[in-house]
Amino acid sequence: MSEAAKEKWGMVIDLDACDGCQACVTACSLENNVAFAGEESVAYGHGMHWLRIQRYWEGEYPNITARYRPVMCQQCGAAPCEPVCPVFATYHSEAEQINVQVYNRCIGTRYCANNCPYEARTFNWFDFEWPEPLNAQLNPDVTVRRRGIMEKCTFCIQRIRRAEEDAKAEGREVADGEVQPACAQSCPTQAIVFGNLADPESKVSRLARSARAEKLLEDLGTEPKVIYLKGGSDRDR
């Protein structure tokens, strides 16, 4: 089957528009009940964020520029995490063409996290607790994970499902822009666009055809579903 026929949900991130404000990181954590690890744990490397802003410095001081790239699970078409899981906790959803993590099936070998070239996966090192009043805002649509299991960005699958069910109830297709993951919704510069890559007329498809479009570590053949629009001095590369 060709790659095009297998595409469905996808995301375009305009690196020229991203100013590294971290609103997407916060929104993602709140939407998806991502555990609150605390400052010390995050600094140690036990942070749970599904989405992180990579920051690279360009040039030498004082002519220095910060460059940002939000990186989350790239929802690979040929995901390296999938074949290494011994219990099928991570597998490919044929219906949504994204990479799914079944929390309750995970036994915590952490092989998937090692094999992910995007370092997209986070592990529940402890049973983290939400400090008040954050404990009162848990999203009822998303499972709360316990210690010892792996998790990662799901493209806000709960929102995709809700939109699909609404559309089905009304007897129509899901409209372009109807599904918005928390990161795209919260981005003040609208750098993140989400939609159906299989529909050539959708906004995300039109942006993905841009001359600036690139995929992260594309030469690995992972077929990512996240497309970056090159920014800064890379723009015309």
Place this chain on the structure above:
Amino acid sequence: MTANIPAIPLGDAHHDAEAEYREEHLMLDPRPREEMNNMVLESMRDKSLSFWVTAGVLGMLVAVALFGAWGYMIANGMGVTGIRRPVFWGVFIANFVFWIGISHAGTFVSAILRVFKAEFRRPFTRAAELMTTFGLAAAGLYPLIHLGRTWRFYWMIPYPNQRWLWPNFHSPLVWDMIAITTYLLSSTMYLYLPLIPDLAMARDHSEGWAKKIYGWLAMGWRGTEAEFRHLNTAINIFAFAIIPVMFSVHTIVAWDFAVSKVVGWHSTVFGPYFVTGAILSGVSAVTMVLALIRGTMKNMKYFIRPEHFDALGKLVLIFSMSWGYFFFNDFNLEWYGGEAAGHAVMEYHTKGPLAWIWYGMLIANLIIPWATLWNKNVRRNPWAMFVIGFIINLGMYAERYMIVTFVLSRGRMPFDWGWYKPSLVELAISLGSIALFLFLYVVASRLIPLVPVWEVQEGQLAHTLRKIGRATVISVSELE
């Protein structure tokens, strides 16, 4: 020139050569069967105070450091270890590979030397096979210890279940589990088969409940010719069959890394590289175990002699050279490949903050054995071999540690680079697994005859000294 050669009386020269041969080779120094039986049983039954203290301390370490720390980790979460993004595997996996490597050489020494009819193997095959079984016991715990949810480990086992789930046979971790189970079962049977006549010997020399247990284990062995013929056939089948199993196990451990997409792991040479490294560390460990047995147990100086350390020392030297070859192969191909991500991994080894581990490994695995083991006097000295074996095992542990944690520290995206150091819990569990291996070994040394007396006797019957003209030569008759 001829004037300088001292005159030796001809008759005495012949006599001296024979005495020297007897002192050197166990196979040429036969003793009556009953005497050897009693020597082995005496060393087995010798439960002095130092034995109880050693076994007690080791047992406590197993209870506290291994199971105590493990329980603490299960109760609190994997966060009590030092692992963190991006290094998701730490010393647990390094320990796993290390112990699998240790378990390798027992079978290597026993099965390969048996297949090739290397006669010097006879007194220490059992000591080596025990190392395989207990090394696997220590290794087999780590895939469980390192799980985030240990209490769900059985989800990896293929059996019809209410969950309607089946393990993913694409995953190298499932291959791993199958390979280790196969190796554990076959190596235990391979340990048991040659043990049967010795268990019967222990039965015939025991009384009371011990006689009953040995009798049950010996399965009614009487020592008839037909029984020995069947036993030898069975041992022969196992010795041949277990060699490919042994190669497959460590190759599959190498595939845990090599089939991944990680730079520094994804290497076609990992299979033979790991097997060679396993045999290097394992044979070194056999020399350590033999030095300990010879030094601490009664009557063992008769059975285990400098000739055995000499032979094993040559093996260690050869495998140190082969390991060096594969190491060079692995490192150089990455270097010539010129990929930036690969160079970042290598520079972390050679110039990173923990580069001393890398240089230490090269000194321990290459320089020290090459500088010492060419010398026969070193090879024949049990305690020198113990020290060299220990250093090589440190070096091989360092190799596994770096393969697991150094490589993961330098991924493809520099923003996510990190580093790792083990926590106290991880160190306690590692120490506990060493204690577990030693504890099982110490206990077993007092429960089963550690020297296969019947095999030693079989070899001694086949070896004779003959005089051809004025020379004394060793003559070995074909047994099968």
